Amino acid sequence: MDSKALMNRRTAIGAALVAASPLLFPGRVRAQGMAVPNDPLVILLQGLYQPVVHGPDLGLSMVDLNDGSYSTTKIYPVYPVSGIPGNTNPNKAIGNFYVQFNGDLCAYHIPGGSFAMRFTFVDDNIVSVDDGQGGQYLRGTWELTILEATGVYRSFAGGHNQMVDNLHLLASGAADEYCFCHISRP
Numbered sequence: 001m002d003s004k005a006l007m008n009r010r011t012a013i014g015a016a017l018v019a020a021s022p023l024l025f026p027g028r029v030r031a032q033g034m035a036v037p038n039d040p041l042v043i044l045l046q047g048l049y050q051p052v053v054h055g056p057d058l059g060l061s062m063v064d065l066n067d068g069s070y071s072t073t074k075i076y077p078v079y080p081v082s083g084i085p086g087n088t089n090p091n092k093a094i095g096n097f098y099v100q101f102n103g104d105l106c107a108y109h110i111p112g113g114s115f116a117m118r119f120t121f122v123d124d125n126i127v128s129v130d131d132g133q134g135g136q137y138l139r140g141t142w143e144l145t146i147l148e149a150t151g152v153y154r155s156f157a158g159g160h161n162q163m164v165d166n167l168h169l170l171a172s173g174a175a176d177e178y179c180f181c182h183i184s185r186p
Contacts, residue, residue, distance in 0.1 A: 037152055038083035039184055039185045041084070041156070041181075041182075043094075044078050044181075045075055045178070047073045049072065049099075049176075050071060055072075058114035063116050065098055065107065069103055070107075071099055071101060074095070074096060075094055076091075076094060077089070078090065084112065096109050106118075113150040113152050115148070115161075115183070117146050117161055120143045125141045126142070133171055135171040136168075137169070138169065144161040146158060156183060158186040160183075162182045163179050163181050164181075165177075
């Protein structure tokens with residue numbers, strides 16, 4: 001897929017997720033006239049995961065990025081931009097996502113602050129699809145609780161994240177992510 005087609009696909013999916021937020025989260029009304037950041041906040045996790053060797057201090061007490069259990073990939077803004085400070089170019093990474101593949105914690109670090117979250121493993125809707133090359137896709141939704149948040153995202157602590165995921169587990173053992181995160185306040 002060429003970069004223009006990818007950009008158009010990302011724009012369309014991002015706009016659809018933002019527009020569908022009242023349907024995805026019944027009872028949660030989007031705040032009108034809210035300053036940065038928007039609620040819901042929609043971002044894209046994309047790229048191959050790499051092991052975390054020397055994790056940064058994100059100011060979060062719930063995660064230890066240096067315990068050897070985390071892998072990381074990039075975070076990109078979704079158009080229309082969800083109120084994240086700084087870069088609005090959807091082709092340029094704005095932060096990093098950290099996850100325990102053998103655990104239930106993850107962390108997001110984006111301009112303006114960080115989040116620590118826990119996978120709930122409740123109401124997830126994941127299917128495994130053979131990729132025909134010795135790997136598999138994990139497709140569906142994951143539900144997470146926001147344990148803590150720093151900076152401009154503090155008001156999201158106690159909120160919810162619904163990940164709409166297309167995780168490609170390659171035959172080589174690598175993992176390639178393409179996941180929209182729909183993050184909302186409590």
